[in-house]
Amino acid sequence: MKYLVILGDGMADYPVPELNGQTPLEVSHKPQMDFLAKHGTVGLARTVPTGMPPGSDVANLAVMGYNPQIYYTGRSPLEAVSIGVDLSPSDVAFRCNLVTLSEDADYSAKTMVDYSSDEISTEEAAVLIQDIGAQLGNDQIHFYPGISYRHLMVWHGGPTASRLTPPHDISDRPIHDHLPKGDGAAQLLEFMVQSADILKNHPVNLRRIQRGLRPATSIWLWGQGTKPNISSFHEKYQLHGSVISAVDLAKGLGICAGLNVIEVPGATGNVHTNYKGKAEAALAAFAAGQDFVYLHVEAPDEAGHRGEVENKVKAIEKIDGEILGPILERLPELTPDYKIMLLPDHPTPLSLKTHVADPVPFVIYQSTQTSPGHSTACFTEKSAAVTGLFIEEGFRLMDRFILG
Ligand SMILES: O=C(O)[C@@H](CO)OP(=O)(O)O
The missing domain is CATH 3.40.720.10 (Alkaline Phosphatase, subunit A)
Incomplete structure (x- = not known):
């Protein structure tokens, strides 16, 4: 059969x-x-x-x-397995979307324009994630590129009990009420805010805008969890x-x-x-x-x-x-x-x-x-x-x- x-x-x-x-x-x-x-x-x-x-x-x-x-131990750890990242017991994996947020100057006043940055290509995204990793990564924090807008951040000893929102749940809505809450919230928000600075005027984004496509203006962290055992x-x-x-x-x-x-x-x-x-x-x-x-x-x-x-x-x-x-x-x-x-x-x-x-x-x-x-x-x-x-x-x- x-x-x-x-x-x-x-x-x-x-x-x-x-x-x-x-x-x-x-x-x-x-x-x-x-x-x-x-x-x-x-x-x-x-x-x-x-x-x-x-x-x-x-x-x-x-x-x-x-x-x-x-x-169930979270979404991102399952994706980490496919990306080829072997999580240690104290690693916490976070889904790291490349999203398009509105242009409001204050980060918390922005709107979720597109959770996928116009389905950004895997190749363009890899460059952006590499540059974000180079600036935000350290011994404890690592970024790994995935497919299209779907990427991975691993935080060694990171928080598991944060309350994070899937960006596809808040399309067209203000992000203010959906920013990280709970365990590790301030640090997670800081990563997101800093990513917006790195991505602003990034050559990959400037080329996307020229082609009439939405730029990736920020990372968005969610879907965290620890190594699965299935x-x-x-x-x-x-x-x-x-x-x-x-x-x-x-x-x-x-x-x-x-x-x-x-x-x-x-x-x-x-x-x-x-x-x-x-x-x-x-x-x-x-x-x-x-x-x-x-x-x-x-x-x-x-x-x-x-x-x-x-x-x-x-x-x-x-x-x-x-x-x-x-x-x-x-x-x-x-x-x-x-x-x-x-x-x-x-x-x-x-x-x-x-x-x-x-x-x-x-x-x-x-x-x-x-x-x-x-x-x-x-x-x-x-x-x-x-x-x-x-x-x-x-x-x-x-x-x-x-x-x-
Ligand atoms: O991969 C994702 O980020 C989401 C949205 O496309 O997928 P799914 O809706 O299947 O959870």
């Missing part, structure tokens, strides 16, 4: 006025997803335990089969598997669980990602003898955070046509026995531009059992709610998928 999880990050949504009150899943042309729903088991799962923040870290941990209430996926399920993703979070989670990471050229973490390349990579992994693939696509989430209705629909249709299409056509050539689980980690409603903790629709399709009950005519939030199948502890979904 081969097992494929297709994770459309943030794919679920609320009714969107621009879509006549329908959700992106409802308006998308997605015959492959609907095929899975017609012949599979459809339901809702609570991937974010009550009381936990609805982050992709918590939710992907649950989808991968790990109880976030036991295994048990082996292989020991749990006796399966050898791989993760395919553009983003360090999903790759880091996979590495922590003992999965292999497959790099796909052109996987960008946005709507322009290499959907076909991800499908090819999954098929190649199965052909090479892997039993399990976790294929993560960031694009719908990114469109949700940016409030881009068309891009969210487009991302869903690309997942359908360019990932599920080739998989459903060619996986049967490799094996008659396979299962596919398709779901988002959490909704990222376009109207809110951030995540919510609502339960997510899922479908589990098994090639050898195509009338399992709880099927629906299409794969949408509403249809998943009417089957009555509800998985309260989302981390148990993986057991159902693999062992059920």
Whole structure:
């Protein structure tokens, strides 16, 4: 048996006025997803335990089969693993976004214009993070470049109990009430303020402005935590598997669980990602003898955070046509026995531009059992709610998928 999880990050949504009150899943042309729903088991799962923040870290941990209430130690440490930074027990990793803040002179009076600096390129960002590290780094503080706007700061002996805000939660809002609070707040704010001085008039930014792109005007620190300790996926399920993703979070989670990471050229973490390349990579992994693939696509989430209705629909249709299409056509050539689980980690409603903790629709399709009950005519939030199948502890979904 081969097992494929297709994770459309943030794919679920609320009714969107621009879509006549329908959700992106409802308006998308997605015959492959609907095929899975017609012949599979459809339901809702609570991937974010009550009381936990609805982050992709918590939710992907649950989808991968790990109880976030036991295994979650913060987002950035998972990304650090993928970046290749081995945290010591007293290191604290912080996600270090490159963001665009408004031009107000007083730092605390600024607004969060763009949590991604117009999806700054990895190459440009690497130069900026290197220069920030050269000026703010020391024996205790190190900066490491990641992908696009997503970077890492490691603070040896740093604070873990700071109260920090994900910048994608405050798009277009004043940052004043969301500046660091609690443990280490003054020092963290100082790093952010000093970064703004370093980035002002930086040649990389001047070139971006000339090209009509937003400059990266500050770092924004959040998502802190300590070295994760996640048990082996292989020991749990006796399966050898791989993760395919553009983003360090999903790759880091996979590495922590003992999965292999497959790099796909052109996987960008946005709507322009290499959907076909991800499908090819999954098929190649199965052909090479892997039993399990976790294929993560960031694009719908990114469109949700940016409030881009068309891009969210487009991302869903690309997942359908360019990932599920080739998989459903060619996986049967490799094996008659396979299962596919398709779901988002959490909704990222376009109207809110951030995540919510609502339960997510899922479908589990098994090639050898195509009338399992709880099927629906299409794969949408509403249809998943009417089957009555509800998985309260989302981390148990993986057991159902693999062992059920
Ligand atoms: O990587 C990030 O900073 C965020 C926003 O894009 O990702 P996610 O919404 O998946 O947590």
